[in-house]
Amino acid sequence: MLGFTPNMKLYSLCVTGGLLLFVYACFYSESIRKRHVLHDLGIINSKSDIFNDNGAKDNTTCGLLLLRTLSSHHPSKTRNKVLPQGLLYKKPSVVSGRTDVVSVTPWMAPIVWDQVFDSVVLDSIYKQMDITIATTVFALGKYVLFLKDFLHTAEKHYMVGYKVDYYIFTDRPGDVPNVTLAEGRRVRVLKVPSSNRWQEISARRMEMIQTTIESTIRGHADYIFCLDVDSKFHAHFGVEALGRLVATIHPGYYATERESLPYERRPESRAYIPFGEGDFYYGGAVFGGLLEDVRTMAEICRRNFEADTANGIEAAWQEESHLNRYFTYNKPSKLLSPEYLWQDVAGWSKHVKIIRFSGVAKNYADFRPN
Ligand SMILES: CC(=O)N[C@H]1[C@@H](OP(=O)(O)OP(=O)(O)OC[C@H]2O[C@@H](n3ccc(=O)[nH]c3=O)[C@H](O)[C@@H]2O)O[C@H](CO)[C@H](O)[C@@H]1O
Numbered sequence: 104m105l106g107f108t109p110n111m112k113l114y115s116l117c118v119t120g121g122l123l124l125f126v127y128a129c130f131y132s133e134s135i136r137k138r139h140v141l142h143d144l145g146i147i148n149s150k151s152d153i154f155n156d157n158g159a160k161d162n163t164t165c166g167l168l169l170l171r172t173l174s175s176h177h178p179s180k181t182r183n184k185v186l187p188q189g190l191l192y193k194k195p196s197v198v199s200g201r202t203d204v205v206s207v208t209p210w211m212a213p214i215v216w217d218q219v220f221d222s223v224v225l226d227s228i229y230k231q232m233d234i235t236i237a238t239t240v241f242a243l244g245k246y247v248l249f250l251k252d253f254l255h256t257a258e259k260h261y262m263v264g265y266k267v268d269y270y271i272f273t274d275r276p277g278d279v280p281n282v283t284l285a286e287g288r289r290v291r292v293l294k295v296p297s298s299n300r301w302q303e304i305s306a307r308r309m310e311m312i313q314t315t316i317e318s319t320i321r322g323h324a325d326y327i328f329c330l331d332v333d334s335k336f337h338a339h340f341g342v343e344a345l346g347r348l349v350a351t352i353h354p355g356y357y358a359t360e361r362e363s364l365p366y367e368r369r370p371e372s373r374a375y376i377p378f379g380e381g382d383f384y385y386g387g388a389v390f391g392g393l394l395e396d397v398r399t400m401a402e403i404c405r406r407n408f409e410a411d412t413a414n415g416i417e418a419a420w421q422e423e424s425h426l427n428r429y430f431t432y433n434k435p436s437k438l439l440s441p442e443y444l445w446q447d448v449a450g451w452s453k454h455v456k457i458i459r460f461s462g463v464a465k466n467y468a469d470f471r472p473n
């Protein structure tokens with residue numbers, strides 16, 4: 104048996120100890136470096152604190168969080184709601200307010216109705232963040248005719264005082280009207296192929312939203328809203344609508360029983376929602392959120408839509424059906440009431456005291472390609 108001399112033992116002990124120290128030092132400096140990167144990105148508040156998704160302090164998930172955060176580009180400037188000192192505003196109440204509508208979902212997401220928010224407070228908080236809101240509108244074929252009123256009324260009511268980049272997807276770039284925009288607001292025209300099926304135009308929006316976020320919008324905006332073009336703004340539509348993942352309750356079904364919601368009911372479709380499930384019926388005409396949350400949603404709806412196409416099935420309401428399926432199992436963090444998505448033809452409702460955005464009455468045959 105080979106034996107160690109005392110000198111050799113001491114030598115190997117030193118080498119092992121040295122190695123261990125070296126490994127520890129590497130690990131420690133890497134962890135410090137990660138913390139500095141996080142700090143530089145504004146993701147942690149001090150160089151020794153790290154917080155999980157719920158804002159709770161977390162000392163264990165540094166590497167994981169770094170990976171997740173870097174890959175999801177969370178805009179840190181939208182995290183904290185900092186109110187400037189000295190602002191005078193109406194005292195909020197917890198015992199009086201609107202009682203005719205519900206303003207929170209069972210999963211604790213706010214539902215935005217008139218009178219539940221204070222724009223003085225919200226604007227004081229959001230103005231300091233210097234955010235940009237990307238806004239996508241598709242105007243293919245004759246739908247370019249809706250752009251003028253859409254943009255004109257948006258400049259009057261939509262995110263007024265904030266930076267807005269309108270991304271207009273069209274097959275007729277020459278017909279995009281010239282509308283004067285307020286400072287900090289821009290139009291970007293993106294040429295897309297024409298289609299002779301309106302169902303395809305409507306549904307392919309998901310794919311284009313996903314790919315345009317990846318190729319063009321990422322790094323240039325904090326939030327995104329995706330809106331139908333055949334609509335006009337009629338009243339304030341501001342930062343109260345911003346959130347991580349924002350869905351809008353469809354005006355046609357806000358008081359409808361669950362079993363009568365027009366979800367896709369065929370189990371063969373990837374948009375299938377079984378009877379007994381689902382919360383609300385959401386409109387495909389207004390949705391939004393943080394760029395990465397909307398990107399993920401758009402990608403999943405697009406994949407499911409494409410899988411359906413490959414199986415020879417088209418969901419009842421195209422991408423709107425897939426959107427409803429997504430929101431059923433991936434709960435939106437904020438819901439907009441039908442004030443934010445009305446239809447001119449719908450008349451008045453006692454719950455909707457103010458109409459902010461509404462689809463214009465149109466003769467479909469005059470505008471759609473099929
Ligand atoms: C209020 C609401 O939730 N509306 C939804 C509803 O019908 P709508 O009847 O509102 O559908 P629509 O004809 O407005 O089409 C949706 C959008 O696709 C674009 N487009 C459509 C056709 C065309 O030739 N050119 C063009 O650019 C345009 O941006 C339009 O706003 O159902 C659609 C899917 O079936 C979409 O989910 C809509 O968002």
Ligand SMILES: [Mn+2]
Binds near residue numbers: 331332333462
């Ligand atoms: Mn529409």
